[in-house]
Amino acid sequence: MKNFRRLFENNEAWANAVLAEDPGFFKRGERKQEPHFLWIGCADSRVPAEQVTGAVPGDIFVHRNIGNQVWETDINLLSVLHYALEVLKVKHLIVCGHTNCGAIKAAYGGGGFGVVDHWLSDIRNVMRWNRAELAAIPNVRDRLDRLTELNVLRQVGVLARTPTVRDEWAKGRRPLLHGLVYDVKNGHLRSIVDGIDSAEKAEALLPRT
Numbered sequence: 058m059k060n061f062r063r064l065f066e067n068n069e070a071w072a073n074a075v076l077a078e079d080p081g082f083f084k085r086g087e088r089k090q091e092p093h094f095l096w097i098g099c100a101d102s103r104v105p106a107e108q109v110t111g112a113v114p115g116d117i118f119v120h121r122n123i124g125n126q127v128w129e130t131d132i133n134l135l136s137v138l139h140y141a142l143e144v145l146k147v148k149h150l151i152v153c154g155h156t157n158c159g160a161i162k163a164a165y166g167g168g169g170f171g172v173v174d175h176w177l178s179d180i181r182n183v184m185r186w187n188r189a190e191l192a193a194i195p196n197v198r199d200r201l202d203r204l205t206e207l208n209v210l211r212q213v214g215v216l217a218r219t220p221t222v223r224d225e226w227a228k229g230r231r232p233l234l235h236g237l238v239y240d241v242k243n244g245h246l247r248s249i250v251d252g253i254d255s256a257e258k259a260e261a262l263l264p265r266t
């Protein structure tokens with residue numbers, strides 16, 4: 058889609074279609090949101106959280122950035138996380154990477170993307186920490202796919218260490234952490250790590266982080 062006007066035309070058609078199927082849909086959503094999922098995904102246009110999961114507006118609280126990263130110093134992400142857990146009471150925290158990711162390829166390829174290179178430094182750390190495993194994979198595409206998985210594990214590990222998540226677990230609430238990879242060539246989601254609900258499990262399952 059290239060034409061900006063098409064966004065409005067499509068929006069009009071979509072809103073009318075939703076209304077025709079469920080006349081109360083927008084009325085209910087106007088009052089409040091009650092999502093059960095926080096999705097931390099890549100900004101890549103091919104991986105829209107709602108579309109690939111069949112979700113509807115109100116289902117998923119979304120934060121996306123280049124490389125689906127969780128930085129302990131990122132006030133934007135930390136605010137989203139805090140609001141999701143403390144106010145919206147989401148039950149599932151999802152980090153979703155994807156195959157053929159530009160961030161993974163750029164980190165692997167040594168940079169050249171200006172300020173984005175700084176943002177990719179943590180993915181380069183993941184590469185360094187797993188150099189031997191990655192070097193043993195002969196095919197570059199497979200190596201990049203593995204780096205995608207390792208990055209997801211790393212980001213789930215950082216998520217598990219944030220004060221907000223630790224506080225939730227300390228209070229006895231059990232938000233579950235999940236790591237997924239979306240395959241852009243066939244549209245399928247795959248679980249990398251699932252159901253992390255304690256600091257102990259996070260540390261045991263994610264030794265490299």
Ligand SMILES: [Zn+2]
Nearest residue numbers: 099101158159
């Ligand atoms: Zn990406």
